Amino acid sequence: MLYEHHFRAMNTGVGVWVWSTDPERRSRIRAGTRWAEDFFADVEAQLSRFRSTSALSQLNRAAGRGPQVVSPMLWTVLVAALDAAHESGGIYDATVLHSLERAGYDRSFEAIGASVETEEPDVPSVRTVGSWRRIRMDDGARSVDLPGDLALDLGGIAKGWTVDHVALALAPLGAVLVDAGGDLRVLGTVDGEPWPIGVQDPFKPERDRAFVRLRCGALATSSIGGRRWQRGDRTLHHLIDPRTGTSVDSNLHSVTVHASDAMTADVAAKVVLVLGSEAGTAYVVQRGLSALLTSTDGHEIVVGDFPHQEVVPNASFHCA
Amino acid sequence: MRTTTTPRSANGAPVQRPPGGSAASGQWWKAWVLLTSLGATVLGWMALSMAEPAVESAVAVPAPTPRLTQDSPVRQVSGLEQPRPRLPSAGTLPAMPQKPVFRAPVTRTRRS
Numbered sequence: 150m151l152y153e154h155h156f157r158a159m160n161t162g163v164g165v166w167v168w169s170t171d172p173e174r175r176s177r178i179r180a181g182t183r184w185a186e187d188f189f190a191d192v193e194a195q196l197s198r199f200r201s202t203s204a205l206s207q208l209n210r211a212a213g214r215g216p217q218v219v220s221p222m223l224w225t226v227l228v229a230a231l232d233a234a235h236e237s238g239g240i241y242d243a244t245v246l247h248s249l250e251r252a253g254y255d256r257s258f259e260a261i262g263a264s265v266e267t268e269e270p271d272v273p274s275v276r277t278v279g280s281w282r283r284i285r286m287d288d289g290a291r292s293v294d295l296p297g298d299l300a301l302d303l304g305g306i307a308k309g310w311t312v313d314h315v316a317l318a319l320a321p322l323g324a325v326l327v328d329a330g331g332d333l334r335v336l337g338t339v340d341g342e343p344w345p346i347g348v349q350d351p352f353k354p355e356r357d358r359a360f361v362r363l364r365c366g367a368l369a370t371s372s373i374g375g376r377r378w379q380r381g382d383r384t385l386h387h388l389i390d391p392r393t394g395t396s397v398d399s400n401l402h403s404v405t406v407h408a409s410d411a412m413t414a415d416v417a418a419k420v421v422l423v424l425g426s427e428a429g430t431a432y433v434v435q436r437g438l439s440a441l442l443t444s445t446d447g448h449e450i451v452v453g454d455f456p457h458q459e460v461v462p463n464a465s466f467h468c469a
Numbered sequence: 470m471r472t473t474t475t476p477r478s479a480n481g482a483p484v485q486r487p488p489g490g491s492a493a494s495g496q497w498w499k500a501w502v503l504l505t506s507l508g509a510t511v512l513g514w515m516a517l518s519m520a521e522p523a524v525e526s527a528v529a530v531p532a533p534t535p536r537l538t539q540d541s542p543v544r545q546v547s548g549l550e551q552p553r554p555r556l557p558s559a560g561t562l563p564a565m566p567q568k569p570v571f572r573a574p575v576t577r578t579r580r581s
């Protein structure tokens with residue numbers, strides 16, 4: 150039986166699907182999907198920058214005041230974010246929060262509303278590339294020393310981490326698909342059948358432009374077409390290039406990455422969007438990933454063995 | 470008046486008794502009838518044995534596991550980890566999990 154549970158968390162729609170042929174697991178699966186909703190809520194309560202009481206907001210407010218002991222969850226995701234910054238040469242950067250807020254993204258998009266126009270004057274941008282290296286982490290004390298001029302945003306990577314965590318936790322109950330706003334992870338097949346996944350058309354969001362049959366792994370999409378607003382005569386969006394301190398201005402409009410896990414896919418999609426098609430393609434190839442890129446003029450670029458029809462696990466990651 | 474019974478052949482002719490037969494040897498025809506009947510029984514039993522499997526063979530052949538449906542998803546359950554599914558009695562078949570037929574994407578990856 151295919152069990153479904155849908156709810157809202159992290160300012161997006163979340164879906165959890167579990168396929169099992171064992172009717173005796175019914176109550177356990179239902180309990181598991183309810184736990185998934187609670188877990189998403191817990192992560193949001195701890196890691197959302199839009200919650201003033203979250204552990205992340207408390208850490209951001211304590212920037213410049215010396216080492217702060219943080220929760221295990223915040224520690225885990227922050228370590229992953231710093232690893233991603235190191236691995237991407239600083240293109241992925243969790244310290245861009247002040248740049249985001251300067252650009253106008255200081256509330257959740259649910260609160261702002263789509264395509265907001267503001268008459269506020271433009272403010273100077275601040276480059277943050279490499280700033281992540283100034284964060285001091287003490288493994289023994291589980292403490293973080295955040296410099297006073299920095300603030301963290303763990304939005305995307307926390308979402309990917311949560312998707313992976315929930316999928317792995319539910320996997321013993323059956324085949325699992327977890328989707329949070331387009332960051333999705335698959336573990337197992339439906340009686341041998343892969344999960345059919347659509348890839349949204351970046352220019353006509355009501356329809357899909359590709360169809361993927363996913364046996365394992367994860368997909369994530371980043372696009373400049375979603376959360377965007379006007380500031381003066383400039384169109385801004387939520388993806389910040391740490392090299393400029395302002396909205397990404399590459400030749401790419403949308404990037405969908407297939408990776409072994411949702412956190413890797415989420416980070417890679419952002420990095421490729423920032424880098425543009427040429428350097429972004431090299432980034433994908435070097436890491437054994439695959440991707441579907443759409444340029445700002447509408448051209449599609451397939452990188453690696455991105456599965457338009459069926460995912461064939463490649464050697465870069467294990468498909469158990 | 471004393472009546473005697475003379476053994477006769479199938480065509481009604483009196484059966485010739487062996488000469489000098491005693492009272493015991495006079496019963497030879499009964500033994501012949503018994504042996505003939507026994508032989509016919511044995512031959513018939515052998516003929517039936519060739520037509521049917523031996524009782525021992527029938528026991529040795531494992532009974533096939535009844536299949537509830539043609540594509541029962543129970544086949545995915547590992548026999549080492551899960552108990553063998555119990556066979557429900559007629560009329561109380563539980564609803565078997567149906568493998569979904571995906572005619573459209575379950576979900577989509579999208580901009581966030």
